[in-house]
Amino acid sequence: MSPADIASASAALEGSPPEAALRWAAERFPGRVGFATAFGPEGCVLLEAIAREKLAVDVFTLDTGLLFPETLELWHEMERRYGVRVRGVQPALTLAEQEQRQGPALWQRAPDRCCDLRKVQPLRAEMLLFDAWITAIRRDQTPDRARAGVVERDSRFGLVKVNPLAAWTSEQVWTRVRERDIPTNPLHARGYPSIGCAPCTSAVEAGEDPRAGRWRSFAKTECGLHGRFTSKPPKES
Ligand code: SF4
Numbered sequence: 209m210s211p212a213d214i215a216s217a218s219a220a221l222e223g224s225p226p227e228a229a230l231r232w233a234a235e236r237f238p239g240r241v242g243f244a245t246a247f248g249p250e251g252c253v254l255l256e257a258i259a260r261e262k263l264a265v266d267v268f269t270l271d272t273g274l275l276f277p278e279t280l281e282l283w284h285e286m287e288r289r290y291g292v293r294v295r296g297v298q299p300a301l302t303l304a305e306q307e308q309r310q311g312p313a314l315w316q317r318a319p320d321r322c323c324d325l326r327k328v329q330p331l332r333a334e335m336l337l338f339d340a341w342i343t344a345i346r347r348d349q350t351p352d353r354a355r356a357g358v359v360e361r362d363s364r365f366g367l368v369k370v371n372p373l374a375a376w377t378s379e380q381v382w383t384r385v386r387e388r389d390i391p392t393n394p395l396h397a398r399g400y401p402s403i404g405c406a407p408c409t410s411a412v413e414a415g416e417d418p419r420a421g422r423w424r425s426f427a428k429t430e431c432g433l434h435g436r437f438t439s440k441p442p443k444e445s
Contacts, residue, residue: 209361209368211361214357214359214360214361214368215357217232217236217358217359218357218358218359218360221358221359221372222357222358222375223375224358226253226254226257226372226373226376227257227261227372228372229342229358229359229370229371229372230254230257230258230261230263230265230342230370230372231261231263232359232370233265233340233342233370234261234263234264234265236340237338237339237340237368238264239264240337240338240339240340241264241265241266241338241339241340241341241342241370242265242266242267242268242334242335242337242338242340242341242342243255243258243265243266243267243268243341243342243343244268244269244270244331244334244341244342244343245267245268245269245294245344246269246270246279246344246403246404247269247279247282247283247286247393247403248344248393248402248403249378249381249382249385249390249392249393249396250344250345250346250373250376250381251344252282252286252385252390252391252392253344253373253381253384253385253388253390254342254344254372254373255267255286255290255292255294256290256388256390257372258292259290259291259292260290265342266295266337266338267292267293267294267295268294268295268296268297268334269283269294269295269296269297270297270326270327270330270331271296271297271298272299272326272327272405273298273299273302273303273326274303274315274326274405274406274407274408275405275406276393276395276403276406276409278393278394278395279393279395279403282391282392282393283296285391286391289391297330297331297334298330299325299326299327299329299330300325300329300330301325301326306322306325306326310322310325313407315405315407315408316407316425319408319423326405331365332365335365335366335367338367339367339368340367340368340369340370341362341365341367341368341369341370342369342370342371342372343369343370343371344371344373345371345373345374346371346373346374346375346376346377346378346381347374347375348377348378349418349419350419356371356374357371357374358370358371358372358374358375359371378401378418398411399411399412399413399421400412400421401418401419401421402418402419402421402422404422408422408423409421409422410424
C-alpha cells in the first residue's frame with residue numbers, strides 16, 4: 209500500500225468500531241495478516257471479536273518462557289472458549305541456552321537485550337509470514353503510542369500495522385470485557401494493570417501509571433515491539 213492509501217484507510221476507519229478495522233485487515237490482506245497478543249484486556253477484546261466475526265487472522269503470542277502461570281491459563285481458556293488457536297512463538301534460544309551465552313537473569317542486567325532475544329527477534333522472523341499485523345495498542349498507553357494511526361506503515365518490520373483500538377480508552381476496553389463476559393488475566397484484580405514477563409512485572413500502587421510496574425528498576429517503557437528501546441541507565445532507587 210502506498211502512504212496515501214494507508215492514510216486514506218486510516219482516516220476512513222478512525223472512529224469506527226474495532227470490528228471494522230479487523231474486517232478491513234482480513235479482507236485487504238487475505239491469508240497474510242497476523243495478530244500478536246500478550247493477552248492483555250485489549251488483546252482479549254480483539255481475540256473475541258476475531259473469533260466472533262470468523263476472520264481469517266493468524267493469531268500468535270510471543271511465548272518467552274517467562275510468562276506468568278495466570279497468563280498461560282488465560283491463553284488456554286481463550287482457545288477453549290472461542291475455538292481459536294493461538295500459536296506460541298518461541299525464541300531461538302531456550303532459557304538455559306540464553307543463560308549459557310549471556311549469563312544468568314539477563315533481564316536484571318540488560319532488559320533491552322533480553323527483550324530483543326525473546327520478543328523482537330522472534331517477532332521479526334514471524335513478520336516474514338505477513339503483509340500486515342494487528343496490534344492491541346491504544347494511543348493513551350505510552351508517549352510512543354500517542355500518534356498511532358488505526359492503519360499505519362510499520363517501518364520496523366516493513367509491513368502495514370493495524371491498531372483497531374488506537375482511539376479507545378481503558379474504560380471502553382473494560383466496558384467491552386464486561387458486556388461480552390470476556391476472560392481476562394486474574395492478575396489485573398491484584399494490582400497488575402499491565403502484564404508482561406513475570407520477572408519484569410510488578411504490581412502498581414494506587415495513582416501510579418498503569419505501566420509503572422513494567423521494568424520497574426529501569427528507564428524502559430517498551431519491549432521494542434511498538435516503539436523504541438529506552439536504553440538508559442537504571443532508575444535511581
Ligand atoms: S520482558 Fe523481561 S524477561 Fe521478558 S523478554 Fe523482556 S527483559 Fe526478558
